[in-house]
Amino acid sequence: MAKEYIVLRGNFYLSKIANGVAGAMRHIGNVPEFEIAIETSVIEHQESMTVHNTTDLVLYDAIKVTFSGKLEEINKENLAYILSGENHTVASKVVTDQDLGTVVANQEIKLDGYNLSAVTIKDSTSGTPVTVNSSKIKLDQKFGTIIITDVTGLTMPLKAAYTTGEVTNTTFASDLDAEYALFFKGTNKRGGEHMALNLWRTTKSPEATFPLIHGNEFGQYDIQGTALSVIENEADPKLGYFGHLVTIPAAA
Known part of the structure; x- marks a missing residue:
């Protein structure tokens, strides 16, 4: 039986959300690193029927999905995203x-x-x-x-x-409430299979560093944020509160 390993490569897109509607997708360039983390608080129950006080029930509460990654392309739209700012044209x-x-x-x-x-x-x-x-x-x-x-x-x-x-001014930390839908088109380098990622609503953390001197290396800029839930998706468990990964089989 073939081993099912993945070495993913692919393209990331952001769609700014306005009035609950995601706009046009914008390709954000090369993303050398990206990961999703699931966090939760745990409520544990210990039984009192034995002398060992064993844990017999675990309740996972306050589930949180976060993401982190690196951007390399610094166009004005990515610059505003990294700095949680806004672009203003100065005539x-x-x-x-x-x-x-x-x-x-x-x-x-x-x-x-x-x-x-x-x-x-x-x-x-x-x-x-x-x-x-x-x-x-x-x-x-x-x-x-x-x-x-x-x-x-x-x-x-x-x-x-x-x-x-004429120039463009990009402000710092002036658009903290911005939300984006995030979409990933992925290809498994090992086997050629495809995988997609949807995060319905994301908000980027305003915490950021923006190095101005890079020595002899290309600049990379850290991003991190939170995937927000869409509670209406409870009616369709296939969608997921936060989003989902899609495994796409080869065409028949």
Whole structure:
């Protein structure tokens, strides 16, 4: 008789739930690790008919299903999921006369935006302000920082004008109540059989770490959360309160 071992590989999908309805599935990229854990509290009964006080009944109470795994692909949707946050598009804008205060030579200053263009710096000379020569400005256009290498003869405060580029801001821990249906399409590497996983409702734990430096390795980001029950499924035990695994036989 053949040994039935599994070495699963596959694809994970999340569907955000709104008003009790799961939306379109979103593939979340490579998931090198994922596991489900079942936890419960135990109520034990000890008989008193013998001198040994043996346990003759166990009641499993407060059943909990949790999951944990790792994500590798960091698109903006996965980033928001990992950080339990929300994505906000920040539109391009034109900034005029941003007050930079008293600027010290070779001091790096952060302007209000990223992907800057049309950057000019002027001083506060009354009547006709002096425009700082571009040769005295070191601009990090991508990150929106400047260094003015020489402020000799300039009247403070300096003022900046520029145009910013559109970016996406992802907030931290601002979407803690989000729920997702989770679906897995799995293939057994050993025998080629298929297995699926459905978790009807999941909520991700806001506890997270997000390493910013990775050395010579690809970044991996831990996720963990809880599968929430759907009590209406009590009417159909094949569905399961939390979800189920599906073993899919080969087509006849």
